[in-house]
Amino acid sequence: MERAQHKATIYDIAREAGVNPSTVSRALGQPGRVAAKTEFRIRRIAEQLGYLTQSAQTTGESLPSTGMIAAIVPTLTNPLYAITVNAMQRRLETKGYGLITLDTDQKPSVERKAMSYVMRNVDGVALLSSRLSEPDIRRIMLVRPVIVLNRTAPGLNSVVVDVARAIDDAVHALKESGHSSITYLAGPASSWSNEYRRRYIRSAAFRYDMTYRVVRECEPSVAGGKAAVEQYLIRPTDAVFAFNDELAAGFIAAARRNNLRIPEDVSVIGFDNTQMSSLLTPTLSTIDMKSEQLAERAADTLVSAIRNPDGVRPEPITLTAEFVKRDSLNPHKRSTMKLGPYAEIRRSSDTTVLTMLSNAFNETMPRINEFMRTHPHIVIDPIEGRTQENTLSLYWERVINHRSVPDIINVERTALPQLAASGALQDLSSKAMEQELGPKVDRAAWQSAHYAGKLYGIPGDQSQTAMFYRADLFDRYRLEVPDTWDAFYETGVALHERNPNRYMGVLDTTDVQHYLSFFRSARVRPWTVENDSTIVFHMRNDLVRNVATFIQQCIDDGVLNAEPMWDNRYMRAKSGTYLTVTYANWLGKILSMSYPADQGLWKVTLPPAFADPSQVATAEIGGSTLAISAGLPPKRMDAAITFLKWFQLDPVSVELRAPGGVSAAAGYVEDLTRRGTIDPYFNQPIYDVYAKSAARVNRDWDNLPFYSQLDAEFARLIVPCLKPGGRSQDLLDEWERRLKIYAVSQGFEVK
Numbered sequence: 001m002e003r004a005q006h007k008a009t010i011y012d013i014a015r016e017a018g019v020n021p022s023t024v025s026r027a028l029g030q031p032g033r034v035a036a037k038t039e040f041r042i043r044r045i046a047e048q049l050g051y052l053t054q055s056a057q058t059t060g061e062s063l064p065s066t067g068m069i070a071a072i073v074p075t076l077t078n079p080l081y082a083i084t085v086n087a088m089q090r091r092l093e094t095k096g097y098g099l100i101t102l103d104t105d106q107k108p109s110v111e112r113k114a115m116s117y118v119m120r121n122v123d124g125v126a127l128l129s130s131r132l133s134e135p136d137i138r139r140i141m142l143v144r145p146v147i148v149l150n151r152t153a154p155g156l157n158s159v160v161v162d163v164a165r166a167i168d169d170a171v172h173a174l175k176e177s178g179h180s181s182i183t184y185l186a187g188p189a190s191s192w193s194n195e196y197r198r199r200y201i202r203s204a205a206f207r208y209d210m211t212y213r214v215v216r217e218c219e220p221s222v223a224g225g226k227a228a229v230e231q232y233l234i235r236p237t238d239a240v241f242a243f244n245d246e247l248a249a250g251f252i253a254a255a256r257r258n259n260l261r262i263p264e265d266v267s268v269i270g271f272d273n274t275q276m277s278s279l280l281t282p283t284l285s286t287i288d289m290k291s292e293q294l295a296e297r298a299a300d301t302l303v304s305a306i307r308n309p310d311g312v313r314p315e316p317i318t319l320t321a322e323f324v325k326r327d328s329l330n331p332h333k334r335s336t337m338k339l340g341p342y343a344e345i346r347r348s349s350d351t352t353v354l355t356m357l358s359n360a361f362n363e364t365m366p367r368i369n370e371f372m373r374t375h376p377h378i379v380i381d382p383i384e385g386r387t388q389e390n391t392l393s394l395y396w397e398r399v400i401n402h403r404s405v406p407d408i409i410n411v412e413r414t415a416l417p418q419l420a421a422s423g424a425l426q427d428l429s430s431k432a433m434e435q436e437l438g439p440k441v442d443r444a445a446w447q448s449a450h451y452a453g454k455l456y457g458i459p460g461d462q463s464q465t466a467m468f469y470r471a472d473l474f475d476r477y478r479l480e481v482p483d484t485w486d487a488f489y490e491t492g493v494a495l496h497e498r499n500p501n502r503y504m505g506v507l508d509t510t511d512v513q514h515y516l517s518f519f520r521s522a523r524v525r526p527w528t529v530e531n532d533s534t535i536v537f538h539m540r541n542d543l544v545r546n547v548a549t550f551i552q553q554c555i556d557d558g559v560l561n562a563e564p565m566w567d568n569r570y571m572r573a574k575s576g577t578y579l580t581v582t583y584a585n586w587l588g589k590i591l592s593m594s595y596p597a598d599q600g601l602w603k604v605t606l607p608p609a610f611a612d613p614s615q616v617a618t619a620e621i622g623g624s625t626l627a628i629s630a631g632l633p634p635k636r637m638d639a640a641i642t643f644l645k646w647f648q649l650d651p652v653s654v655e656l657r658a659p660g661g662v663s664a665a666a667g668y669v670e671d672l673t674r675r676g677t678i679d680p681y682f683n684q685p686i687y688d689v690y691a692k693s694a695a696r697v698n699r700d701w702d703n704l705p706f707y708s709q710l711d712a713e714f715a716r717l718i719v720p721c722l723k724p725g726g727r728s729q730d731l732l733d734e735w736e737r738r739l740k741i742y743a744v745s746q747g748f749e750v751k
Contacts, residue, residue, distance in 0.1 A: 008049035016045045049678060068098045069302065070118040073128040074106040074191075078220065079274040080244065080291055081128055084149070087295035088126065095303050097123070108132055108190055124302045127151070131190040145305035147298050151192040152316045152362070155593040157305055159298045159317040163271075164200050164386065166287045166321035170241075170269055171204035173325060178333040179238040179267060181211035185228045185251060187220045187243030194243055197271065199361060199384045201241050206355075206383050207394070209403070213237055218247055225250020229258060238266065238333055245270035245277045248284055252328070263330035273324055282327030290319045314596070316569070352639040353379040358410035359391040360384060363658035370656060371646055378639045380408075387568070388412050392708065399424045405629045408640055413448040413459065413623045414513060414707045420451040421532060421705035426628040426637070429454045440649050444697035445664040449625050451705065452532035456627050458648045459664040463584040463623035464693040465517060466686075468591060471603045473502075473579050481605065483613040485550065488580075492559030495579065503558060505580045506573070507551065508565035509722060512714035514583065515551070517619035520701050522547050522610040527739075529702040535743055536751040539736035548729035555722055562722035570594040582607045584621035585690050589660025592681040600683045606692060617698040623664075662690060669694060709742045 010024040017024065019038065027042040069092055073081045089099040100122060104111040108131040115136070118125060124145040130137060134153050137146065145157070152158040174182070184201050187194035198214065205212035215231040218224045220243050228251050232240065242248035248270030252262050260266055262282060270277060273288035297317050305314075358364070361382045368380050383406055385391025392415050398405045399422060411419060419425050433455060438446055445459035474481055477495060482488040492504030508514035519526055524543045528536040538544055554560040565581070566572060571594035581587060591602055609616035626648060628640045647653050654663045662669060672687040679686045704710050717735055721728035740750045 008046075008051040010051075012049055013042060013046050013051060016049070017042050049680075066121060066123055067096065068100055068122045069124045069126065069306075070100045070102060070114075070122040071126045071128060072102045072104060072111060072114050072118070072130070074104055074111075074131065074188075076101070076103045078244065078246065079276065080272040080289065083274070084128060084291045084295045087292040088299045091296045091299035092303070095299070097303065104131075106131065106188055112136055124306045126298055126302060129191060129193050131188070131192075145302060145309065147302040147305070149294060149298050155314055155596070156316075157301055157314045159294050159301065159319070161289045161294060161319045161321045163197055163287060163289075163321045166323040167197070167200045168204050168207070169323040170285070170287065170325075171201070171208055171210065173323070173329065174239050174267065174333075175208040175210060177329070177331050179210070179330075181213070181237035181239070183213045183215060183232055183235075183237040183240050185218045185232070185240060185242040185247055186214055186216045187218060187247070189217050191243075195365060197241075197243065199382050202381065203383050203385070206406075211237065218243060220244050221246050222250035222253070225252070226254040229254040229260075233258065236266065239329075240266055240268050242268065242270050245272045245274045245284060245286055248286070248328075249276055249280055252280065252284075263328050263333075267330045267333065268328045277324075277326070280328075285326045285329045286324050288322040288324050290321065293319055314593075351377050351379055352636055353381055354408055354636065354640055354643065355381045355383055355406040356408040356410070357383045357385060357391060357395055357406035359386060359388045363661075367647060367653045367656045370652065371643060374652075375642065375646070378643060380643060388415075395419070395424075396708070407629055407632060407636065408643070409627050409629065410460070410624050411457070411627055413445075413463075413620070413625050414703050416449070416456055416625055416627065417451040417529070417703050417705040418707050419627070420454070420456045424630060425456045426630045426632065427454050428456060428628070428641070437645070437649070440666050442664045442666055442668075442694055444620060444694065444699055445623060447699050448620065448623065448703070451703075452529065454532075457625035458644045459623060459625045460648050461586070461623055462662045462664050462669070462690070462694055463586060463620045464690065464697050465521070465582055465607050465618045465621060466585050466588075466604050466689055466693050467580055467582045467607045468587060468602055468604055469580040470576070470578075470598070470601055472601045473576065479579075482608050483606075483616075485608045485610055488608045489550075489554055489557075489559050492554065493557050496558030500558065502576065503561045503578050505554075505560050505582060506565050506578045507555070507560045507562040507722060508583070509562050509715075509719045510564045510566070512711045512718075513621045514565075515714065515718070517582075517621055518551055519544065519547050520619035520698050521607060521617050523617055523698055523700065525701065526736075527702065527704060529705065530751075532705075533747070534749045534751065535704070537736050537740060539732045539739075545729055545732060548732055552722075552726065552728050555726070555728075556724050558724075562719075566590055566594075584623070585662050585693070586622065586660065588679070588682065588686065592660070599681050602682055603684055604682055604686045604689045606689060606696070616696055618693045618696045619701075620697060704739070705748070706742060706746060710739065713738050713742075 010021045013024045014021040024042055027038065028046060071085050071088060073085060076082050085101050092099050102114045104114055111130065111132055122144065127137065127146065127148045129150040130148060137148065148156055148158040150160060152160050182201065182205050184198055186198055202212055213235055215228055218228045224247050228247065240251060242251055248268050252268055255262060255266065262268055268284065270284050270286040271289060273286045277284035277286045301317060361384055372379060385394050395405060395409055437458065441459060442462050444464065445462055449455060449457045449459045469481055477498065479491050479495065482491050488504060495502055495504055524547050526539045526544050530536060555562055564572060571590060575595045575598055606616050607618055626644045632640060649665050654665050654668060657663055669687050669691045673691050676685060677687055713735060717731055718728050721731060743750050
C-alpha cells in the first residue's frame with residue numbers, strides 16, 4: 001500500500017528506466033528530443049508509476065487560451081489535405097477560432113517536432129493522417145485537446161471514414177464485370193490510412209476470389225505514377241487501386257505511354273474523389289472520402305473538447321465512404337493476364353508469403369511489422385474480418401465449401417474446438433512442441449489451445465476473470481465488497497431497494513461466454529467432451545440447475561441486470577449503473593476508455609466464490625489463439641510456426657503489445673507484479689490480482705466443438721428469458737435437447 005500512495009517523481013522514472021532525470025524531463029516535456037525507443041520506454045514507465053496522471057491532477061497548471069488551433073498535415077500539395085484544411089478553417093471561424101497549418105513534408109520526425117512546437121501555443125491540435133506512433137500522439141493529449149483525422153485509436157477523439165463498404169462495392173463491381181485480379185499501389189508505409197485501405201482491398205479480393213498484388217511505398221503524387229507503372233508491368237493485373245487520385249492520374253498517364261489502354265487493358269480506381277478525378281480522360285472511378293464532412297465534424301468535436309475538457313468520453317466519429325463509378329472501370333472486362341500465385345512486387349523469389357485472417361490488425365501491426373523486419377524472407381499478409389463473428393463465419397464458409405483458406409487464423413478460443421474437430425486446423429501436437437512451448441505459456445491458456453488432447457495453436461493472451469468494482473459507491477452506500485456470491489446477492493438486494501437505478505452487477509448477453517463463466521467458476525460442468533467424437537451432457541443435473549436458478553434469482557430481485565454490456569468499444573451503461581463487473585481482465589482497458597472521469601474510483605479484486613472465499617475458482621472469457629490451416633506444405637508450415645512462436649512468445653513482441661492486454665507468455669503478469677507496477681487508472685497494482693486469478697482458473701472445463709450453434713441457441717432460447725420472472729432455468733432441458741440434435745447431425749456420439 002505504501003507504494004501505491006507514494007507520489008512518483010522524475011527521479012523514480014529515471015531510476016526505473018536507467019537514464020538521467022534530465023532525459024526523463026526532455027522525453028516527457030519536449031517530445032522528439034531523445035531517441036524514440038528511449039522516449040517510448042520512459043513514457044510507459046511514467047504511465048505505470050502514475051506520474052502522468054498525478055502531474056495532471058496536482059500541478060493545477062492552466063495554460064492560457066490563445067484562440068488558435070493547429071492543423072498538422074503531411075503535405076499541402078495533396079489536394080485532399082488542402083480541401084480538408086480549408087473546410088476546417090471555415091468551420092472554426094464560425095466558432096471564433098483561427099487555424100495555424102503546419103506542413104510536415106510527410107516526415108514523422110518533422111511532425112513530432114511540429115507537435116512539440118505547437119502544444120503550448122494553441123488551444124487544440126488536429127492531426128491529419130498522422131504518421132506518428134500512438135504513444136507520440138498520446139503525449140500531446142496531456143497538454144492540449146487533440147483530434148485525429150483519418151486514423152483511430154482507443155480513447156482518442158477521432159474522425160475516420162469507413163472505407164470497407166465502398167471498397168467492397170468497388171471490388172464487387174470489378175468481379176461482376178469480369179475482372180479477376182487486382183494490384184494496389186500503396187502509399188507511404190507510415191500512413192495509417194494507407195494500411196487501412198490496403199487491408200480492406202486485400203480482404204475484399206479474398207472474399208471474391210480475386211488475385212491480389214501490391215506495389216509498396218509509391219510516392220502519392222502524379223510523379224509517382226511512372227515508377228508505379230514500371231513495377232506494375234512486372235506482374236500486370238486486370239485492375240488497379242491507387243492510394244489517391246493523384247497517384248491514379250500519374251499511373252494512367254504513364255500506362256498510356258507504355259501502350260496500355262484505360263480501361264480496355266486495365267481498370268483504375270483512386271481514392272479521395274478530388275476535382276481532378278472528374279476532369280481526367282477517362283473520368284476516374286474513385287472512393288469519395290467525404291473530406292468536407294470530415295473537416296466539419298473534426299472542428300466541432302475539437303472545439304467541444306476545448307470548451308468542456310471534463311465532458312463526455314472521447315468518441316470515434318465514423319463517416320461512410322462512397323464508391324463513385326466512372327469511365328475508368330471497364331464494364332465488360334475479359335481477363336487476358338497470365339497470373340501465378342500470390343507474390344508481392346519487389347519481394348525476392350525466396351520470400352514466403354503467409355496470409356493471416358483476424359478480426360482486426362490496428363493494435364497488432366507494429367508487432368507484425370517488427371517480425372517482418374527481423375525475418376525478411378517471411379511476409380505476413382493481413383486479411384481483416386472486422387469482428388470475431390464475421391471472421392469465424394468467413395473462415396468457416398470457406399472450409400465447408402472447400403475454398404482456399406488463409407494460412408493462419410487468429411481465432412477466439414471458444415471457437416477453436418469447432419475448427420479443430422472439422423479438420424480445418426493443423427495438428428501441432430508433438431512431444432517436442434509440448435516440452436518447448438508448454439512451460440512458456442500460462443497453464444490455463446495453454447490448455448485452451450488443445451482439443452481432444454491435441455495442440456492446435458499458440459495462445460496470445462490471458463482472459464481470466466476478476467471483479468472490477470466502484471470503491472466510492474461501496475463507501476457511499478456503506479456496503480462491504482462481497483467475497484462470496486451469497487454475500488453478493490444479499491448486498492445487491494439491499495442496494496436495489498435503496499436505489500432502483502443501480503445494480504450490483506451485470507450479466508453480459510452479447511454471447512454465451514459470460515453466462516457460462518458462472519458455471520465454470522462454480523466448478524459445475526454442463527457437458528464433457530470425452531474425445532474428438534463423444535460428448536456427454538449434464539444440463540439436467542441438479543448442480544447445473546442450481547447455478548442457473550441462482551442467476552435467475554439475481555435477475556428477479558434486481559441484483560443483476562442482463563443486457564449487452566459493451567459495443568466492442570465502450571461500456572453501454574452510464575457510469576454508476578453497476579457497482580461491480582465480474583469479467584475477463586481485459587475489461588479493465590474498456591472501463592478506462594469508457595469512463596475516463598472515474599479514474600481512481602474503480603478497483604480490482606478476485607471474483608466472489610460460490611463457497612469458501614479461500615478456494616475461489618475463476619473462469620475465462622474471450623482470449624485468442626493463433627492457429628495454422630491444415631495442409632500447408634513443409635516450407636510454409638515452418639515459416640508459419642516461426643511466426644506463431646515469435647508473435648505470441650518472443651520478449652520483443654510481448655513488449656510491443658498494446659497497453660491493457662495481458663500476454664499469455666508465462667511470467668508476464670508475475671513480472672509486472674514483481675516490479676510493483678501501479679496501473680494509473682485503477683491506482684492499484686492490478687497485476688497481482690490477475691496473477692492470483694490466473695492461478696485459480698478452473699481447468700476442469702471443455703468448450704463444445706460447435707460454439708456457433710451453442711451461442712445461437714443461447715440467443716434464441718435463453719436470452720429472452722433473462723429478465724425478471726423469466727424462469728430461464730426451466731429451459732435447460734430444451735437447450736440440451738437442441739444441442740444433442742445438432743451434435744448428432746454433425747457426427748458426434750452423444751451420451
